[in-house]
Amino acid sequence: MYTILDIETTGGKYNEEGITEIAIHKFDGHQVVDQFISLVNPEKEIQPFVVNLTGISNKMLTTAPKFYEVAKRIIEITEDTVLVAHNAQFDYRILRTEFRRLGYNFERKTICTVELAQKLLPEADSYSLGKLVRSLGIPVSDRHRANGDALATLKLFKLLLSKDVDKTIIKSIMKAETLGELSPRQLDIIEELPSEVGVFYMHNKDGEIILLNKSNNIKKRVNQYFTNSGNRARRIQKETKRVTFDKTGNELIALLKENEELVRNKPRYNSHSKKKLFSVGVYVIPNENGYLQLRAEKINNSIHQRIATFNSIIAAENFLYALRDEFNLCNKLNGLSQAKTHCANYSEEKCLGACIKKESADSYNERVNQAVTKYSLEGKNIALIDKGRVLGEKSVILIKNGIFKGLGFCDLNYQINNLPILETIITPMNGNENTAHIIQSYLRKRKVHKIMDLNL
Known part of the structure; x- marks a missing residue:
């Protein structure tokens, strides 16, 4: 649990400043659950x-509560949380100074979004709050007022959490905590999990991730781990002291996050990921008469273009049957018919006769190329836009020159339509054959909200 904090002060000599305004947003990693302003x-x-600078005058504060009158509320809302602030050293020092004047020792763990941003956004021109959030397309109002700056810091922190694919933030916090044994631990863990799509992380007493998985229902899947039998299941149940999660809003984001984070974190109880998630490809192979054939073959070092990948020959051939119907293609050319003359579909007037050279190669190949363009990622510069984690938010997957570059979440259309800002918001990830397989497989079965062409 985090508390996002911003404080405005009177200014003046070091350790003699007084607080003029305070804003605290209690954040559970997914939403604000309490606030004090x-x-x-x-x-x-x-x-x-x-x-x-702030617009706060002495006159405005004459009827405001004094610090001792709000101190109890501050203690309550920040209890058992980690304080998050932009330049946290300053805000934490001011709070501790005020409490010290009351004879109370105020201690909390802290996270500084300046330090996080320097690590996770190394290319930023400036790490001042105003310039940084503007460069990310994050809206900010009431700049230099406590709540305006706190809300901007909250949005920045959410972005940084999503960029922290190594989970160093959560792991470092959890390792520092004295977790102890939950009682009853597993029921308490499950109670706090959402029945939504995302990725969950099972941690041991040191905060290390021992297992992570994607699931369409996080609560249900974790419950299965806690009720499974067998030696491996019992070891997982015994070692798991905490389960954290990232909601993703849709399954494709969850699949890509799981793929990336398995490689980065190498959890002990996850199976070692295969070098390839697929074994079969559909290749574009011209025949001796100049007709483009689409052939399902075991993965090989062919010089021919591969447009899609599958886990089995049967799945690849089913794809070819679907292409036949969608683009009026020929079963014989695509290796789905062993007919000696024309394919059966020609007799049914579903094939235009490419199998017996009645249709010209140019005419036939035009439809093959339409199929390739639709289902291949090669050379494409696109953004896949879909449902986000909360109402009003959108998820974005960036693909440049056919290669997956990363993913992120946006609140504003401006952030999506402005490519430099979009590339800054995106959490960079490794694009390879596996990510292409994940994306293409998903798009063949499901639709995303929008596919935006970045060449426009």
Whole structure:
């Protein structure tokens, strides 16, 4: 659990500043579950440059509560949480100073979004809050007011969490915590999980990820792990002290995250990932008469273009039958008929006669190329846009020159339509044959909300 914090102060000498405004948003990693926003009477004058910067005047604070009047609420909302702030050292020091004046030792773990951004966004021109969020297309209002800056920090932190594919944030926090034994541990864990699509992570007492999986129903899948029998299942149940999760909004994002994070984290109880997730390809092979054939073959080092991949010959041939119907192609040319003359579909007027050279190669090949263009990723510059994790949010998968580059989440159309901002928001991931297989397999079975051409 996190508390996103921003504080405005009077300015002045070090450790003599007073708080003029505070905003705290309690964030469970997915949504805000509580908040506290208040002006604070610092019982001292505000420096003139601070008045100009924030718009908070001494007059505005005369009826505001003093710090001791809000201190209990601050303790309650931040209890058992990690404080997150932009330049956390400053905000945490100010809070501790105020509590020290009341004779209370206020201690919390902290995360600084400046330091996180420097690690996860190394190409940023500036790490000041205003410039950084603007470069990411994150809207910010009431700049230099506590709640405006806290909300901007919250949106930035959510982006950084999504970019942290190595899970260093969560693992470092959990390793530092004294977790202890939950009682009853498994029931408590399951109770807090969503029945939604995403990726879940099972952690041991040191915070290490021992198993991760994609699931369309996280709660149901974790429950299965906790109720399975067998030596492996019992070891997982015994070692799991916490389960965290990332909602993804749709299955394709979950599949790609799982694929990437299995390679990066190498959890002990996950099967070692295969070099290839597929064994069969559909290739474009011209015959001696110039007709383009689509052939299902075991993966090989063929010089011919491969347009799609499958787990079996049967699946690949089913794809070819679907292409035959969609693009009026020939079973004999595509290796689905062993007829000595024309294919059976010619007799039924479903084939235009390419099998007996009645239809010209140019005419036939035009439809083959239409099929290749539709189902191959080769050379494409596109963004796959689909449902996000919450209402109003969209997920985006970026493909450049046919290669998967990464994924992210956006609230605004402007962020999607502006390619430089989109590339900044995207969490970079490794594009390879496996990611192409995952994306193509998904798109053959399901539709995404929108496929945007980036060449426009």
